[in-house]
Amino acid sequence: MKTRKLTAMALMTGAALMIHYVESLLPALVPVPGVKPGLANIVTLLALYMFAPRDALLIVAARLILGAFVGGSFSALLYAAAGSAVSLAVMLPLSRVLPPRYMYLASILGAAGHNLGQIAVAVAVTRTPSLVVYLPVLTLSGCIAGAFTGFCASFAYLRLIKK
Amino acid sequence: MRNKTVRACIFAVLAVFLLALAGTVLTLRRDGGESIEIVSDGTVVYSGPAKAEGEPVYVPVQTERGMNLVRIDAEGVCVESADCPGQECVSSGYLKSAYLPVVCLPHRLVIRFAKTPGEGAPDAVSE
Numbered sequence: 001m002k003t004r005k006l007t008a009m010a011l012m013t014g015a016a017l018m019i020h021y022v023e024s025l026l027p028a029l030v031p032v033p034g035v036k037p038g039l040a041n042i043v044t045l046l047a048l049y050m051f052a053p054r055d056a057l058l059i060v061a062a063r064l065i066l067g068a069f070v071g072g073s074f075s076a077l078l079y080a081a082a083g084s085a086v087s088l089a090v091m092l093p094l095s096r097v098l099p100p101r102y103m104y105l106a107s108i109l110g111a112a113g114h115n116l117g118q119i120a121v122a123v124a125v126t127r128t129p130s131l132v133v134y135l136p137v138l139t140l141s142g143c144i145a146g147a148f149t150g151f152c153a154s155f156a157y158l159r160l161i162k163k
Numbered sequence: 164m165r166n167k168t169v170r171a172c173i174f175a176v177l178a179v180f181l182l183a184l185a186g187t188v189l190t191l192r193r194d195g196g197e198s199i200e201i202v203s204d205g206t207v208v209y210s211g212p213a214k215a216e217g218e219p220v221y222v223p224v225q226t227e228r229g230m231n232l233v234r235i236d237a238e239g240v241c242v243e244s245a246d247c248p249g250q251e252c253v254s255s256g257y258l259k260s261a262y263l264p265v266v267c268l269p270h271r272l273v274i275r276f277a278k279t280p281g282e283g284a285p286d287a288v289s290e
Binding site: 033126138142 | 165168169172173175176179180182183184185187190191202204205219225228236248249251252254261263264266267268269271273275
């Protein structure tokens, strides 16, 4: 791996971690567990468009593990990892076919996938299948948050990085 | 090819959004019942009336993962305090919908309305 690329990946991991940490300090926008802006997804989207899939996966994995250390909550790591895995499975193929100005579409569908993964783990962990009822609320908030992070990522890529 | 992909994605996003919106409206509209259940790690640890007249009833749920103090008062049932990191169960407020339980994911705690014995059964059976 070239030093330049390694440095860029490390910087992006650091940025994602910082965004994740600052977001965890903000009060909950809606009193529903799992509803978050997911601003670190901006970095994930940029990584998917800038690097190879394996490199983007490394950045997300590093952010998740370091985020658990910084946040001090390893129980949340399970939910975040499941959500991120499904989200990446959705966004990765879309990032290969959608132009950067349509990043918001990949982001919204990725956010919906993230919620699906989180709920699946929550149902399995709590052994409460009725938690599936959270899915519409989480997906709705995910659509709004995904659109916002998608537009932010698209703006950053087209105006700042591609230049 | 690219235009077709973009169009398919737009339709997928619209479908997901509308389904989620309809599901959210249906979920939030359903009122609860007369009694509640507190479920810890898949096991019902408390069941009782959804409201308490007079003095509030406090139900502490202590597990190896942490503690949640559940309060049942004249308004309903809510989590008074907890030592979980996010405090989302506390900020959830009172249990309102039969479909949307109050949950504390780090402590694997679920507070939901209990199904009444007649719920789901036919109103009357004619011979």
